[in-house]
Amino acid sequence: MSLRVFAPPGSSPxxxxxxxxxxxxxxxxxxxxxxxxxxxIELLDGDGGLWSATVTTGDGRRTxxxxxxxxxxxxxxxxxxxxLGLPDPAATIQALAHATEIGAxxxxxxxxxxxxxxxxxxxxxxxxxxxxxxxxxxxxxPTILGPMGLAxxxxxxxxxxxxxxxxxxxxxxxxxxxxxxxxxxxxxxPEGGLTPEEVDAALGRGLSPLSLGPWIxxxxxxxxxxxxxxxxxxxxxx
Amino acid sequence: MSLRVFAPPGSSPxxxxxxxxxxxxxxxxxxxxxxxxxxxIELLDGDGGLWSATVTTGDGRRTxxxxxxxxxxxxxxxxxxxxLGLPDPAATIQALAHATEIGAxxxxxxxxxxxxxxxxxxxxxxxxxxxxxxxxxxxxxPTILGPMGLAxxxxxxxxxxxxxxxxxxxxxxxxxxxxxxxxxxxxxxPEGGLTPEEVDAALGRGLSPLSLGPWIxxxxxxxxxxxxxxxxxxxxxx
Numbered sequence: 001m002s003l004r005v006f007a008p009p010g011s012s013p014x015x016x017x018x019x020x021x022x023x024x025x026x027x028x029x030x031x032x033x034x035x036x037x038x039x040x041i042e043l044l045d046g047d048g049g050l051w052s053a054t055v056t057t058g059d060g061r062r063t064x065x066x067x068x069x070x071x072x073x074x075x076x077x078x079x080x081x082x083x084l085g086l087p088d089p090a091a092t093i094q095a096l097a098h099a100t101e102i103g104a105x106x107x108x109x110x111x112x113x114x115x116x117x118x119x120x121x122x123x124x125x126x127x128x129x130x131x132x133x134x135x136x137x138x139x140x141x142p143t144i145l146g147p148m149g150l151a152x153x154x155x156x157x158x159x160x161x162x163x164x165x166x167x168x169x170x171x172x173x174x175x176x177x178x179x180x181x182x183x184x185x186x187x188x189x190p191e192g193g194l195t196p197e198e199v200d201a202a203l204g205r206g207l208s209p210l211s212l213g214p215w216i217x218x219x220x221x222x223x224x225x226x227x228x229x230x231x232x233x234x235x236x237x238x
Numbered sequence: 239m240s241l242r243v244f245a246p247p248g249s250s251p252x253x254x255x256x257x258x259x260x261x262x263x264x265x266x267x268x269x270x271x272x273x274x275x276x277x278x279i280e281l282l283d284g285d286g287g288l289w290s291a292t293v294t295t296g297d298g299r300r301t302x303x304x305x306x307x308x309x310x311x312x313x314x315x316x317x318x319x320x321x322l323g324l325p326d327p328a329a330t331i332q333a334l335a336h337a338t339e340i341g342a343x344x345x346x347x348x349x350x351x352x353x354x355x356x357x358x359x360x361x362x363x364x365x366x367x368x369x370x371x372x373x374x375x376x377x378x379x380p381t382i383l384g385p386m387g388l389a390x391x392x393x394x395x396x397x398x399x400x401x402x403x404x405x406x407x408x409x410x411x412x413x414x415x416x417x418x419x420x421x422x423x424x425x426x427x428p429e430g431g432l433t434p435e436e437v438d439a440a441l442g443r444g445l446s447p448l449s450l451g452p453w454i455x456x457x458x459x460x461x462x463x464x465x466x467x468x469x470x471x472x473x474x475x476x
Binding site for chain 1: 240312315335336340373374375376450451452453455456459462463466467470471
């Protein structure tokens with residue numbers, strides 16, 4: 001039931017400091033979440049830090065909080081990159097929210113052969129990332145790259161253990177997702193899936209098939225299930 | 239890129255049979271997915287079977303298909319029951335779609351202390367289940383039970399290895415989710431989470447904490463990530 005808001009950019013919170021929140025955060029705190037004076041909240045400093053704070057004065061346009069102690073910030077057990085074959089904008093937004101909450105470090109938007117439509121606007125992406133951080137308490141957003149072509153995206157994902165989800169690869173032997181690499185990447189296709197040429201290109205770059213069960217998942221579902229597999233099967237390396 | 243429609247209820251498809259689809263399926267096939275005569279599709283018989291089929295004649299109101307060979311139907315590696323602490327209707331619909339696609343066998347809607355609002359209507363639930371089955375190729379829907387109280391839901395979930403997700407249990411030792419039981423159940427709370435009393439009741443029934451990573455997931459995200467953990471970490475028993 002924690003309530004979280006963002007500190008003003010560049011405010012570098014420290015204990016005892018009185019901070020006045022900006023318009024959007026004041027409105028969220030007072031009008032959406034109806035927080036009262038004296039309420040204990042959490043403050044995301046936008047720079048990787050999370051702080052305890054107390055609402056002191058103000059209203060839905062300018063609210064002041066007093067910064068308390070820093071809160072220990074945990075990290076997911078593995079650094080994950082999602083290569084997201086661009087689905088329609090609503091599915092992209094859903095996938096970004098999911099991947100942010102579960103802890104993807106980077107999300108690369110990939111223009112695949114079967115991608116249709118445009119990516120969501122930067123403004124919409126920023127809003128969904130902020131909402132997800134507030135929701136889940138993650139103190140800094142994932143890095144969003146692209147849209148770019150598949151070859152470039154595979155190049156960028158670099159040396160991380162790579163996996164791809166494609167129904168074309170059903171029955172192929174899986175490499176153990178449990179490999180204890182500190183980083184891993186996951187490629188999922190758009191609606192309609194990856195083309196045979198895209199599957200070949202990914203396999204050619206060393207990516208391995210990852211099964212998501214017997215049925216065909218929507219892009220945004222596949223992204224979350226695949227990231228879960230990679231996140232929770234991993235023993236983090238030193 | 240497979241395209242799936244439902245056979246008329248009670249039609250018991252067999253190879254070579256000409257089947258006329260009902261209005262809704264004809265419309266979906268012809269107007270939404272723009273399938274032409276001669277297109278190869280898949281036919282869900284609503285009774286656990288999946289068939290190859292070919293579009294032969296008709297239009298967006300009455301389309302006839304010829305039934306081909308049965309398609310082998312796979313099963314998920316573990317029988318899963320989701321105990322879903324009722325969130326708002328939109329999140330419930332999202333969780334039902336996710337859980338259907340990943341292969342939950344049963345979904346029990348649970349009225350928790352922090353549940354707000356009403357469950358979606360039966361009609362809306364039916365529609366989302368049908369859309370999910372068409373999408374993912376799963377031939378029969380999960381059983382939906384409830385809404386009911388937590389005690390009754392825990393009773394119903396029976397002897398399956400039980401897990402619960404709650405941020406109140408952070409740092410508690412996890413039982414190995416890898417336990418090779420053929421069945422498992424998962425309890426997730428509504429927005430705002432499970433109350434301490436609900437957590438105690440679940441622990442008292444033998445449920446074990448399951449971690450979903452460092453941050454606080456939305457109800458519908460938690461349900462999917464938790465089901466993924468239980469599904470893919472399991473070695474199915476005989």
